Amino acid sequence: MLIQNLNDASLIGIGLLIIRLAIGITMMGHGCQKLFGWFGGGGPVGFAQWLKSLGIERGGRFWSIAAGLFELVGGFLFCTGFLTAVGAALISVVMMDAIAIVHRKNGFWIDKGGFEYTFMLIVVTIGIALIGPGPYVLFPS
Template sequence: MSVSLGLLIIRLAVGLTLAGHGTQKLFGWFGGYGLKATGGWMESIGIRPGLIAALLTGTFELAGGLLFALGIGMPVAAALIVLPMLGAIAAVHFRFGYWVRQNGMEYNVILIAVAIGLALAGAGDYAVKAP
Protein backbone atom coordinates (compact mmCIF):
# COMPACT_ATOMS: atom_id res chain seq x y z
CA MET A 1 0.00 0.00 0.00
CA SER A 2 2.69 2.55 0.91
CA VAL A 3 4.60 1.84 -2.32
CA SER A 4 1.46 2.30 -4.41
CA LEU A 5 0.62 5.49 -2.54
CA GLY A 6 4.15 6.79 -3.15
CA LEU A 7 3.86 5.96 -6.85
CA LEU A 8 0.51 7.76 -7.01
CA ILE A 9 2.00 10.90 -5.44
CA ILE A 10 4.91 10.87 -7.90
CA ARG A 11 2.59 10.21 -10.87
CA LEU A 12 0.24 13.03 -9.91
CA ALA A 13 2.99 15.59 -9.25
CA VAL A 14 4.96 14.85 -12.41
CA GLY A 15 2.01 14.08 -14.68
CA LEU A 16 -0.08 17.10 -13.77
CA THR A 17 2.94 19.40 -13.97
CA LEU A 18 3.70 18.13 -17.48
CA ALA A 19 0.06 18.41 -18.48
CA GLY A 20 0.13 22.01 -17.25
CA HIS A 21 3.22 22.72 -19.35
CA GLY A 22 1.38 21.31 -22.36
CA THR A 23 -1.61 23.60 -21.78
CA GLN A 24 0.75 26.58 -21.51
CA LYS A 25 2.04 25.83 -24.98
CA LEU A 26 -1.28 24.90 -26.55
CA PHE A 27 -3.76 27.29 -24.93
CA GLY A 28 -1.78 29.93 -23.06
CA TRP A 29 -3.09 28.67 -19.70
CA PHE A 30 -1.19 29.04 -16.41
CA GLY A 31 0.87 31.96 -17.66
CA GLY A 32 1.84 30.31 -20.93
CA TYR A 33 2.11 32.01 -24.30
CA GLY A 34 -0.17 29.81 -26.38
CA LEU A 35 0.48 28.00 -29.60
CA LYS A 36 1.28 30.89 -31.93
CA ALA A 37 3.74 32.63 -29.60
CA THR A 38 5.37 29.36 -28.54
CA GLY A 39 5.74 28.43 -32.20
CA GLY A 40 7.27 31.83 -32.90
CA TRP A 41 9.77 31.36 -30.07
CA MET A 42 10.66 27.91 -31.39
CA GLU A 43 11.26 29.42 -34.85
CA SER A 44 13.49 32.08 -33.24
CA ILE A 45 15.80 29.40 -31.85
CA GLY A 46 15.93 27.52 -35.15
CA ILE A 47 13.20 24.91 -34.71
CA ARG A 48 11.17 24.84 -37.93
CA PRO A 49 8.32 24.76 -38.51
CA GLY A 50 7.82 26.29 -35.09
CA LEU A 51 4.04 26.06 -35.01
CA ILE A 52 4.10 22.32 -35.72
CA ALA A 53 6.86 21.79 -33.16
CA ALA A 54 4.86 23.73 -30.53
CA LEU A 55 1.72 21.74 -31.36
CA LEU A 56 3.53 18.41 -31.08
CA THR A 57 5.41 19.36 -27.93
CA GLY A 58 2.32 20.71 -26.21
CA THR A 59 0.25 17.69 -27.23
CA PHE A 60 2.91 15.23 -26.06
CA GLU A 61 3.25 17.01 -22.72
CA LEU A 62 -0.51 17.26 -22.18
CA ALA A 63 -1.37 13.70 -23.24
CA GLY A 64 1.72 12.15 -21.66
CA GLY A 65 1.18 14.04 -18.43
CA LEU A 66 -2.47 13.03 -18.12
CA LEU A 67 -1.77 9.38 -18.96
CA PHE A 68 1.12 9.37 -16.48
CA ALA A 69 -0.99 10.94 -13.71
CA LEU A 70 -3.74 8.37 -14.28
CA GLY A 71 -1.27 5.49 -14.57
CA ILE A 72 -2.56 4.44 -17.97
CA GLY A 73 -0.17 2.96 -20.56
CA MET A 74 2.94 3.85 -18.62
CA PRO A 75 5.43 3.02 -21.41
CA VAL A 76 3.52 5.23 -23.85
CA ALA A 77 3.03 7.96 -21.23
CA ALA A 78 6.75 7.88 -20.46
CA ALA A 79 7.67 8.12 -24.14
CA LEU A 80 5.37 11.14 -24.53
CA ILE A 81 7.22 12.77 -21.63
CA VAL A 82 10.75 11.71 -22.57
CA LEU A 83 10.64 12.78 -26.23
CA PRO A 84 9.92 16.49 -25.68
CA MET A 85 12.37 16.57 -22.76
CA LEU A 86 15.12 15.19 -25.00
CA GLY A 87 14.17 17.78 -27.61
CA ALA A 88 14.36 20.56 -25.02
CA ILE A 89 17.77 19.36 -23.89
CA ALA A 90 19.07 19.18 -27.45
CA ALA A 91 17.58 22.49 -28.62
CA VAL A 92 18.01 24.67 -25.55
CA HIS A 93 19.45 23.36 -22.31
CA PHE A 94 22.48 21.17 -23.09
CA ARG A 95 24.76 24.06 -23.99
CA PHE A 96 24.12 25.63 -20.59
CA GLY A 97 25.26 22.60 -18.62
CA TYR A 98 23.38 20.68 -15.96
CA TRP A 99 21.99 23.14 -13.40
CA VAL A 100 18.61 24.72 -14.06
CA ARG A 101 19.72 27.97 -12.41
CA GLN A 102 21.92 28.54 -15.46
CA ASN A 103 19.12 27.36 -17.82
CA GLY A 104 20.64 23.88 -17.86
CA MET A 105 19.02 20.49 -18.29
CA GLU A 106 18.54 19.50 -14.63
CA TYR A 107 14.71 19.67 -14.70
CA ASN A 108 14.50 17.74 -17.98
CA VAL A 109 16.86 15.01 -16.78
CA ILE A 110 14.85 14.51 -13.57
CA LEU A 111 11.60 14.23 -15.54
CA ILE A 112 13.19 11.71 -17.91
CA ALA A 113 14.48 9.64 -14.97
CA VAL A 114 11.10 9.64 -13.21
CA ALA A 115 9.20 8.80 -16.41
CA ILE A 116 11.48 5.90 -17.33
CA GLY A 117 11.70 4.69 -13.72
CA LEU A 118 7.92 4.51 -13.33
CA ALA A 119 7.47 2.99 -16.78
CA LEU A 120 9.78 0.19 -15.63
CA ALA A 121 8.39 -0.10 -12.08
CA GLY A 122 4.73 0.20 -12.99
CA ALA A 123 2.01 2.59 -11.93
CA GLY A 124 1.11 0.84 -8.68
CA ASP A 125 -2.28 -0.21 -7.37
CA TYR A 126 -3.83 3.27 -7.46
CA ALA A 127 -3.98 3.62 -11.22
CA VAL A 128 -6.80 3.63 -13.70
CA LYS A 129 -7.03 0.17 -15.17
CA ALA A 130 -7.40 0.08 -18.93
CA PRO A 131 -10.15 -2.28 -20.13
Protein backbone atom coordinates (compact mmCIF):
# COMPACT_ATOMS: atom_id res chain seq x y z
CA MET A 1 0.00 0.00 0.00
CA LEU A 2 1.41 3.36 -0.97
CA ILE A 3 1.03 6.21 1.45
CA GLN A 4 -0.73 8.91 -0.55
CA ASN A 5 -0.79 11.71 2.00
CA LEU A 6 0.07 12.57 5.58
CA ASN A 7 -3.28 11.26 6.79
CA ASP A 8 -2.44 7.78 5.53
CA ALA A 9 0.95 7.90 7.27
CA SER A 10 -0.67 9.02 10.53
CA LEU A 11 -3.24 6.23 10.37
CA ILE A 12 -0.54 3.64 9.75
CA GLY A 13 1.40 4.96 12.72
CA ILE A 14 -1.68 4.88 14.93
CA GLY A 15 -2.45 1.34 13.78
CA LEU A 16 1.07 0.17 14.63
CA LEU A 17 0.85 1.90 18.01
CA ILE A 18 -2.46 0.18 18.84
CA ILE A 19 -1.02 -3.24 17.95
CA ARG A 20 2.17 -2.62 19.93
CA LEU A 21 0.31 -1.37 23.00
CA ALA A 22 -2.22 -4.23 23.03
CA ILE A 23 0.39 -6.94 22.71
CA GLY A 24 3.07 -5.25 24.81
CA ILE A 25 0.83 -4.43 27.77
CA THR A 26 -0.72 -7.89 27.70
CA MET A 27 2.72 -9.52 27.70
CA MET A 28 3.86 -7.25 30.55
CA GLY A 29 0.81 -8.42 32.52
CA HIS A 30 1.73 -12.05 31.90
CA GLY A 31 5.26 -11.32 33.07
CA CYS A 32 3.93 -9.72 36.27
CA GLN A 33 1.79 -12.81 36.91
CA LYS A 34 4.89 -15.01 36.80
CA LEU A 35 7.29 -12.66 38.60
CA PHE A 36 5.09 -11.06 41.26
CA GLY A 37 1.85 -13.05 41.41
CA TRP A 38 -0.12 -10.01 40.23
CA PHE A 39 -3.35 -10.20 38.22
CA GLY A 40 -4.24 -13.62 39.59
CA GLY A 41 -0.86 -15.18 38.76
CA GLY A 42 0.92 -17.68 40.93
CA GLY A 43 4.26 -15.89 41.07
CA PRO A 44 7.50 -17.82 40.63
CA VAL A 45 6.45 -20.58 43.05
CA GLY A 46 3.01 -21.09 41.53
CA PHE A 47 4.33 -21.07 37.97
CA ALA A 48 7.11 -23.48 38.96
CA GLN A 49 4.49 -25.85 40.39
CA TRP A 50 2.50 -25.62 37.16
CA LEU A 51 5.65 -26.42 35.16
CA LYS A 52 6.21 -29.43 37.43
CA SER A 53 2.67 -30.63 36.60
CA LEU A 54 3.72 -30.54 32.93
CA GLY A 55 6.70 -32.79 33.66
CA ILE A 56 9.39 -30.13 34.03
CA GLU A 57 10.89 -31.34 37.29
CA ARG A 58 14.07 -29.29 37.46
CA GLY A 59 14.58 -25.55 37.36
CA GLY A 60 10.94 -24.55 37.66
CA ARG A 61 11.67 -21.38 39.62
CA PHE A 62 14.46 -20.40 37.20
CA TRP A 63 12.20 -20.94 34.17
CA SER A 64 9.40 -19.05 35.87
CA ILE A 65 11.63 -16.03 36.44
CA ALA A 66 13.17 -16.29 32.96
CA ALA A 67 9.77 -16.49 31.25
CA GLY A 68 8.43 -13.65 33.40
CA LEU A 69 11.41 -11.43 32.56
CA PHE A 70 11.16 -12.23 28.84
CA GLU A 71 7.47 -11.31 28.91
CA LEU A 72 7.87 -8.20 31.05
CA VAL A 73 10.93 -6.79 29.28
CA GLY A 74 9.81 -7.97 25.84
CA GLY A 75 6.37 -6.46 26.34
CA PHE A 76 7.85 -3.16 27.56
CA LEU A 77 10.25 -2.89 24.61
CA PHE A 78 7.53 -3.85 22.15
CA CYS A 79 4.88 -1.43 23.42
CA THR A 80 7.28 1.51 23.74
CA GLY A 81 8.77 0.93 20.29
CA PHE A 82 12.29 0.96 21.74
CA LEU A 83 14.38 -1.95 20.46
CA THR A 84 11.17 -3.35 18.99
CA ALA A 85 12.93 -6.28 17.33
CA VAL A 86 14.48 -7.33 20.65
CA GLY A 87 11.08 -7.12 22.33
CA ALA A 88 9.52 -9.15 19.53
CA ALA A 89 12.27 -11.77 19.85
CA LEU A 90 11.77 -12.09 23.62
CA ILE A 91 8.00 -12.46 23.19
CA SER A 92 8.44 -14.94 20.34
CA VAL A 93 10.84 -17.14 22.33
CA VAL A 94 8.34 -17.44 25.19
CA MET A 95 5.50 -18.17 22.76
CA MET A 96 7.58 -20.84 20.96
CA ASP A 97 8.24 -22.45 24.34
CA ALA A 98 4.51 -22.33 25.11
CA ILE A 99 3.78 -24.04 21.81
CA ALA A 100 6.43 -26.72 22.34
CA ILE A 101 5.63 -27.46 25.99
CA VAL A 102 1.89 -26.84 26.32
CA HIS A 103 -0.12 -26.33 23.14
CA ARG A 104 1.42 -28.37 20.31
CA LYS A 105 -0.07 -31.66 21.47
CA ASN A 106 -3.55 -30.10 21.22
CA GLY A 107 -3.27 -29.12 17.56
CA PHE A 108 -3.74 -25.67 16.07
CA TRP A 109 -7.17 -24.41 17.18
CA ILE A 110 -7.42 -22.56 20.48
CA ASP A 111 -10.82 -24.03 21.36
CA LYS A 112 -9.04 -27.38 21.78
CA GLY A 113 -6.15 -25.83 23.75
CA GLY A 114 -4.02 -25.52 20.62
CA PHE A 115 -1.35 -23.06 19.59
CA GLU A 116 -3.45 -20.72 17.41
CA TYR A 117 -3.12 -17.71 19.78
CA THR A 118 0.57 -18.15 20.55
CA PHE A 119 1.31 -18.60 16.84
CA MET A 120 -0.56 -15.38 16.02
CA LEU A 121 1.45 -13.48 18.65
CA ILE A 122 4.67 -14.71 17.05
CA VAL A 123 3.51 -13.72 13.57
CA VAL A 124 2.36 -10.24 14.60
CA THR A 125 5.40 -9.41 16.73
CA ILE A 126 7.83 -10.56 14.04
CA GLY A 127 5.83 -8.69 11.39
CA ILE A 128 6.00 -5.45 13.40
CA ALA A 129 9.72 -6.01 14.05
CA LEU A 130 10.32 -6.32 10.31
CA ILE A 131 8.35 -3.22 9.26
CA GLY A 132 9.31 -1.14 12.27
CA PRO A 133 7.39 0.33 15.20
CA GLY A 134 6.09 3.36 13.33
CA PRO A 135 6.47 7.02 14.28
CA TYR A 136 4.88 6.89 17.71
CA VAL A 137 7.57 5.54 20.03
CA LEU A 138 8.54 6.44 23.57
CA PHE A 139 12.31 6.34 22.96
CA PRO A 140 13.16 7.26 19.36
CA SER A 141 16.27 5.50 18.11
